[in-house]
Amino acid sequence: MTERLEDIAIAMVAEGKGLLAADESSGTIKKRFDTIGLASTEENRRDYREMLFRSEDAMKNYISGVILYDETIRQNAADGTPLTEIIKQTGGIPGIKVDAGAKPLAGFPGETITEGLDGLRERLAEYYGLGARFAKWRGVISISDGLPSWGAVKQNAQALARYAALCQEANIVPIVEPEVLMDGKPGDHSIDRCYEVTEWVLKTVFAELYDARVVLEGMILKPNMVIDGKNARKASVEEVAEKTVRCLKSTVPATVPGIAFLSGGQSDEEATAHLSAMNAAFDMPWKLTFSYGRALQAAALKAWGGKPENVAAGQRAFAHRARMNALAATGGWKE
Ligand code: 13P
Numbered sequence: 001m002t003e004r005l006e007d008i009a010i011a012m013v014a015e016g017k018g019l020l021a022a023d024e025s026s027g028t029i030k031k032r033f034d035t036i037g038l039a040s041t042e043e044n045r046r047d048y049r050e051m052l053f054r055s056e057d058a059m060k061n062y063i064s065g066v067i068l069y070d071e072t073i074r075q076n077a078a079d080g081t082p083l084t085e086i087i088k089q090t091g092g093i094p095g096i097k098v099d100a101g102a103k104p105l106a107g108f109p110g111e112t113i114t115e116g117l118d119g120l121r122e123r124l125a126e127y128y129g130l131g132a133r134f135a136k137w138r139g140v141i142s143i144s145d146g147l148p149s150w151g152a153v154k155q156n157a158q159a160l161a162r163y164a165a166l167c168q169e170a171n172i173v174p175i176v177e178p179e180v181l182m183d184g185k186p187g188d189h190s191i192d193r194c195y196e197v198t199e200w201v202l203k204t205v206f207a208e209l210y211d212a213r214v215v216l217e218g219m220i221l222k223p224n225m226v227i228d229g230k231n232a233r234k235a236s237v238e239e240v241a242e243k244t245v246r247c248l249k250s251t252v253p254a255t256v257p258g259i260a261f262l263s264g265g266q267s268d269e270e271a272t273a274h275l276s277a278m279n280a281a282f283d284m285p286w287k288l289t290f291s292y293g294r295a296l297q298a299a300a301l302k303a304w305g306g307k308p309e310n311v312a313a314g315q316r317a318f319a320h321r322a323r324m325n326a327l328a329a330t331g332g333w334k335e
Contacts, residue, residue: 003133003171004218005168005171005172005173005215005217005218006215006217006218006257008093008133008134008173008218009134009173009217009218009219009220009257009258010257010258011064011065011093012064012065012093012134012173012220012258012260013064013220013257013258013259013260013286013287013289014064015287015329015330016062016326016327016329016330017061017062017063017064017289017326017329018062018063018064018260018289018290018291018292018325018326018329019063019064019065019066019067019095019175019260019289019290019291019292020052020063020065020066020067020291020292020296020297020322021067021136021262021291021292021293021296022049022052022066022067022068022069022072022293022297023067023068023069023072023095023096023097023136023293024069024293025069025097025101026040026069026071029045029048029069032297032301033048033306035301035302036301036302036304036305036306037306038305038306042071042075044306045071045072045075046072046075046076046077046078046083047078047308048301048304048306049072049075049083050077050078050083050086051300051304051311051314051315051318052297052300052314052315052318053066053083053086053087053090053092054077054086054315055315055318055319055322056090057319058315058318058319058322058323059087059090059091059092059322060090060091061322061323061326062319062322062323062325062326063090063092063322064092064093065087065092065093065094065095065133065134066087066092066093066094066095067095067096067097067134067136067175067291068083068084068094068095068096068097068132069096069097070096070097073094073096073127073130073131073132074130082131084130084131088131093133093134094130094131094132094133095132095133095134095135095136095175096127096130096132096134096135096136097135097136097137097138098116098120098123098124098127098135098136098137098163098167099114099115099116099136099137099138099163100114100115100116101114101115101116102114102115102138102139102140103115105151105152105155107151108149108151108152110142110144110147111142111147111148111149111151111152112140112142112152112156113152113155113156113159114137114138114139114140114156114159114160116137116163117159117162117163117166120163120166121166121169121170124166124167124169124170124172125170127172128170128171128172132172133171133172133173134167134172134173134174134175134220135163135167135172135173135174135175136174136175136177136222137159137160137163137164137174137175137176137177138177138178138179138222139156139157139159139160139177139178139179140156140179140181141153141156141178141179141180141181141197141201142180142181142184142185143180143181143184143189143193143194143197143229144184144185144186144189148197148201153200153201153204154204154208156178156201157178157201157204157205157207157208158208160176160177160178160205160208160209161205161208161209161211161212161214162212163176164176164209164212164214164219165212165213165214168214168215168218168219173218173219173220174214174218174219174220175219175220175221175222175260175291176205176209176219176220176221176222177221177222177223177262178201178202178205178223179222179223179224179262179264180194180197180198180201180223180224181224181264182194182224182227182228182229182230182264182265182266183229183230183264183265184229186229186231187229187230187231187232188229188231188232189228189229189232190228190229190232190233191226191227191228191232191235191239191240191243192243193229194224194226194227194228194229195226195243195246195247198223198224198226198247199247199250199251202223202247202248202251202252203251206251206252206253216253216255216256217255217256217257219256220256220257220258220259220260220291221252221256221258221259221260222259222260222261222262222291223248223259223261223262224261224262224264225240225244225261225264225266225274226240226243226244226247227240227244227264227266227274230265237270237273237274237277238277238281240274240277241274241277241278241281241282242281244274244278245278245281245282245284248284249284252286254285254286256286257286257287258286258287258288258289259286259287259288259289260289260290260291261275261288261289261290261291261292262291262292262293263290263292263293263294263295263296265294266295267295268295268298268299268321271290271292271295271325272295272321272324272325272327272328272333273328273333273335275288275289275290275325275328275329275333276327276328276331276332276333277331278331279328279329279330279331280331280332281331287329288329289325289329290325290328290329292325295321295325296318296321296322296325297318297321299317299318299320299321300314300315300317300318300321301314302317303316303317304317
């Protein structure tokens with residue numbers, strides 16, 4: 001029996017749970033491993049992800065699903081168990097990043113378009129067979145003087161919509177991720193400029209999703225928060241929460257079951273505090289939770305350090321951040 005898209009989407013944003021983004025591409029995971037002086041070999045990547053997915057308490061109680069990378073969805077744990085099985089045994093849903101990355105957009109200096117639509121129908125069918133029940137595609141929008149351009153916003157929104165329609169055809173829930181970068185260059189934009197661009201991007205994305213006949217009940221939105229650029233002043237937690245919720249309320253239809261934020265370069269504590277403040281202070285038509293990469297993994301990666309004897313310490317660090325973010329998903333996190 002095929003599961004209904006709507007039911008999978010609801011399970012992805014179950015009360016007090018969120019998503020673990022562990023879908024770093026080979027290039028990105030190398031950058032993360034460089035910070036602990038570890039070589040990015042296939043075995044080290046496997047050991048690291050196995051450590052996370054075998055954090056039983058964290059996975060069972062706080063994580064609804066995991067976004068995997070192509071290599072990981074095919075990998076087995078050291079004892080031969082497929083990593084997807086370990087995730088499923090904790091009640092988690094396996095997901096897969098299907099975009100092929102942001103590449104320079106012809107005719108638009110300084111802007112990017114996300115590639116990966118060619119052959120996507122066939123790849124989705126294969127991923128379904130490998131256990132994936134949701135997918136992710138990230139469009140990247142960078143703020144600088146005079147940018148983004150309308151052309152870049154529109155083309156990225158169109159690609160997201162074509163991807164989402166293909167996912168639903170394959171019975172896979174699309175995570176639609178249009179990221180307005182906080183850590184792009186120069187990164188000195190204000191929170192109000194971020195608001196304006198995020199509102200514009202989300203309006204455009206939902207118009208394209210409508211034109212592509214995407215069923216909103218069967219998708220999850222993964223947006224950035226409305227926040228100052230990394231090299232600008234830092235707005236208060238209350239201001240980020242208020243502006244983010246206002247921006248989402250004016251752009252995201254109430255039929256979307258859930259919104260799961262990316263962390264985007266915020267510190268671990270900031271990402272938790274912002275999410276909790278939103279859930280504590282506002283009534284919203286959708287579930288609001290996390291789909292963090294760095295903000296869930298940074299402490300665990302450091303505690304592990306690539307050493308087998310530190311696996312338990314890495315798992316404790318991961319469990320702590322997962323629990324803090326799960327509390328934030330119901331507005332119950334306290335400093
Ligand atoms: P960060 O939370 O580290 O931004 O990663 C989430 C993600 O999946 C980005 O595509």
